[in-house]
């Protein structure tokens with residue numbers, strides 16, 4: 001049996017089990033071995049009856065007191081045992097296991113591990129796992145027992161049994177890492193790692209095993225990225241852009257002066273675009289730091305030099321906003337460039353017309369969503385592609401857009417605060433610029449964390465702000481009626497707000513289930529201040545820019561990650577007005593309070609990201625997980641950044657020595673890599 005054998009070859013796995021395992025993506029023995037536990041249970045030292053606590057799963061040892069009884073109804077037989085030690089007597093029950101009666105001898109010593117519940121008669125242990133005679137517990141004591149992700153019909157025991165068999169009967173060999181490399185980084189052997197991840201005897205064993213597997217994951221990822229890119233050498237810049245007066249005029253007409261950070265990034269971009277090689281640049285900057293105008297400058301630069309530039313945004317609402325803004329600025333500043341919008345919700349006729357203008361070159365600055373990379377779109381002379389809010393896209397989408405041009409300049413905008421070292425690895429081929437400061441006219445947002453008792457006061461506060469000319473957002477998390485047990489329903493909620501605000505204040509709601517056209521209409525009205533309060537779900541999370549909005553109130557703040565809250569908060573404080581963010585939460589838990597306090601005291605995205613990580617462990621950090629590119633089975637690019645760095649180094653060294661991985665010692669690695677690349681290709685729906 002080897003890793004490529006079907007799991008039917010394992011004893012006890014028939015057609016039915018095969019199907020069930022299939023549901024979780026396990027078809028071969030190798031896939032089974034890489035089906036990692038989602039956690040571990042620790043078999044702690046037994047405690048005394050007196051030390052038991054309600055609500056916990058605990059282990060207790062004692063003598064069997066009296067006779068074991070079977071009662072209850074024929075349908076639900078209940079077996080009852082009393083266990084006694086020096087500190088007290090505990091009632092223990094099992095359901096539907098009458099045969100247990102004959103298992104135990106009176107006075108025998110038994111160890112039981114189960115959940116403690118509180119009943120009328122006091123603490124009761126329900127349906128525990130039995131170690132009898134007691135000595136049997138010793139085998140498990142202090143060990144970590146794997147807990148697997150399960151699905152209907154798949155039990156933990158079934159996975160465990162199959163896993164044990166597989167781990168014992170497959171010759172695991174060296175795995176994909178060349179021996180020298182493994183030694184260099186002090187990693188566990190392959191068999192050791194696989195056994196260690198499933199059946200670690202100690203925490204140390206687990207860490208050691210995990211390190212190796214994470215290293216492997218990262219290494220494959222980095223190598224496959226390199227393979228996707230293939231062209232190792234930078235492409236020569238085929239465009240000869242000249243400095244143009246128009247750009248200077250545009251800058252003069254802007255209602256503000258660029259910040260120093262914006263200026264220096266713009267200088268870098270200009271140097272790139274007029275340099276020897278094609279630009280590949282990532283621009284990072286916190287929410288509201290003014291990334292859009294920098295991207296726009298680059299687009300103008302391409303436009304006035306007779307080329308096309310395209311900008312891809314993750315949502316239609318955002319694409320339309322960019323489009324409207326850019327079009328307005330160009331006409332105000334009398335820059336004769338034609339802008340074009342292309343989104344999925346446009347009618348077939350509209351799209352056809354847009355395609356025609358794009359392919360004829362009439363459209364010069366093209367703004368849109370994924371629609372920009374559809375097959376039917378052909379560009380005439382695409383010299384620059386910009387992706388806004390990069391973390392919402394995968395590498396493949398970015399590349400698909402670039403593939404629309406000959407060798408266009410690439411500019412990637414992101415608010416995701418990834419540490420520089422990490423960014424270098426993940427966006428290996430990109431140069432990185434950071435916009436470190438916010439525009440000078442900004443006042444720091446004032447924050448507060450309150451409970452729902454404060455809601456009315458908050459409404460009154462918003463009313464005042466609106467009377468002085470401002471606008472407000474209120475964030476409700478869910479729309480569906482069914483989800484509204486604890487969560488305010490957005491539509492009902494909007495009605496309540498309307499009533500509270502009274503006449504003269506227009507309140508509208510916005511949610512993801514609306515038609516795009518309807519969303520756009522509402523957003524445009526909000527931008528024109530025809531709507532004063534926008535009650536919305538998180539659809540406004542990224543990018544939306546209405547500088548006149550000065551208050552955002554976030555209901556059920558406890559439901560969001562810190563990073564997401566920071567993005568939401570970034571919708572205000574985008575102009576010169578003092579802005580406010582109200583985090584509303586009914587939760588009294590200490591953890592929630594502690595999390596929200598971080599936001600209360602800081603407006604700095606990089607700091608918050610770090611704290612988020614410290615508190616929650618890696619989660620949906622700044623939505624970065626949604627991109628799919630950073631979804632590893634075991635590894636976490638933040639927590640395991642050191643392993644990531646090592647893997648990156650190793651990848652570099654490997655390719656320097658053996659660029660096509662043809663050396664026999666790299667054969668296993670090459671095979672695995674081809675598998676990964678093939679899988680990626682399959683998943684690409686483009």
Ligand code: ADP
Nearest residue numbers: 256257258259287288289290291292293439545
């Ligand atoms: P983000 O970096 O979050 O994408 P935007 O580019 O949307 O931010 O900019 C936020 C707001 O700040 C916009 O209304 C924009 O017009 C404004 N802005 C950008 N740069 C400056 C600046 N240098 N001075 C003042 N306001 C600016």
Ligand code: MG
Nearest residue numbers: 291292388543
């Ligand atoms: Mg933006």
